[in-house]
Amino acid sequence: MKSFFSFHTRFGAALLIFLGAATLQAQDNPLNDLRIYGYMQVLGYNQRTENVITTPRGTITNTAERNTFSLQQMNLFLSKPLGDYFSAFVNLEFSLSYASQRGWGSFSVEEAWANYTNSEALNVKAGLLLPTFNNLNELKNRTPLLPYLFRPFVYETSIASLLNAEDFLPERAFLQVYGSLPLGGMRFDYALHTGNSETSYMASRNDVRNANNAFTGEDTSPFKSVGGRIGVRNAAETFKIGVSGTYDRDNRNDTTFTRFGSGIPGMGRREYLAPIGDVQRFRVGADLSFSLYNFEFEGEYIGVFHDAKYPTNFRGTLDKTFYYGNLLYNFNDKFFAYANYNYLKGDVINPSDSDANGLEAFGGGAGYRITDGLVGKVQFQRVQSRASEAISINFIYLGLSVIF
Secondary structure: OHHHHHHHHHHHHHHHHHHHHHHHHHOOOOOOOOEEEEEEEEEEEEEEEEEEEEEEEEEEEEEEEEEEEEEEEEEEEEEOOOOOOEEEEEEEEEEEEEEEEEEEEEEEEEEEEEEEEOOOOOOEEEEEEEEOOOOOOHHHHHHHOOOOOOOOOHHHHOOOOOOOOOOOOOEEEEEEEEEEEEEEEEEEEEEEEEEEEOHHHHHOOOOOOOOOOOOOOEEEOOOOEEEEEEEEEEEEOOEEEEEEEEEEEEEEEOOOEEEOOOOOOOOOOOEEEOOOEEEEEEEEEEEEEEEEEEEEEEHEEEEEEHEEEOOOOOOOOOEEEEEEEEEEEOOOOOOEEEEEEEEOOEEEEOOOOOOOOOOOEEEEEEEEEEEEEEEEEEEEEEEEEOOOOOOEEEEEEEEEEEOO
């Protein structure tokens, strides 16, 4: 009996030591407070394109239609506190049913930064980040939090192959100082950021011009981007207004074509602009959002201005304009509907081209909040060239946004 009790005493002591060590190890496990979550948006849509071509013999109308399903976008987020004042955040983005083996879609590390929080008045982000510019630049990948399936032109990743968003937006920064201060019954927000030049200056293994650069993904230019935003909002965040700006260079060292006119039937000839160098560029933005009763409104303006020395016979401009507005009505906590309008005017190389007056999109949609993390959406969007019926595209979207 004595040996029996002695064995169990030793076994119990060993078990307590093991459990204590396991508990201590669990408390020290660096993955304990790592939070992993994400957003995704899946959709199916119908696209009907009508292309009107005017010839000396008359007008020719071509139509095309297609239907498709797609994982439009998925973002996987990782966040972790690093003590009382520091935290880390990573954002991995997959778009258009990404599959590298099949050559589908794209994958990118959109954000990877550490944050220092001193107070509401002073915060510092360092690392790869989405800079504060207008209202949507930092929120564009939070698809379940947005009412639309097709976002305003410059924020929609599915048309990245047609539109260089960096012409309108600062897409990357590596250092940002930001915060908010009390201002009467309001809050004053500020943000200042800096980062590399636009993507065309970055070394790439696919670019023979940068073949001698040992490290891809690095800025090959001496220029840097600087910018920021200032604004005010009320404590309930039912009203927000601000202005933004950036200064950088537009890489025009090669012969360039119109952004939307290049290779798109009905959208203009392949007009070009001879090289004019590293052009100083200023982006100016303004944003307004508010809610009143069951109504919600948001809108933005972006103007892009270039200090360029054009050839004497050049009739166009590199300056660009974008704006949008969206008015939403909440019928109840579950169901909402909205109407919106977008306008975008890119490079104008030849003023007589059909796209010289820009593109506009209008439509609307509705959504139903099935649960807190699941939203069903439907949207109609018509895209057409302004002041010309050369081309029009009608989209009907049906999709699902998920928080996981």
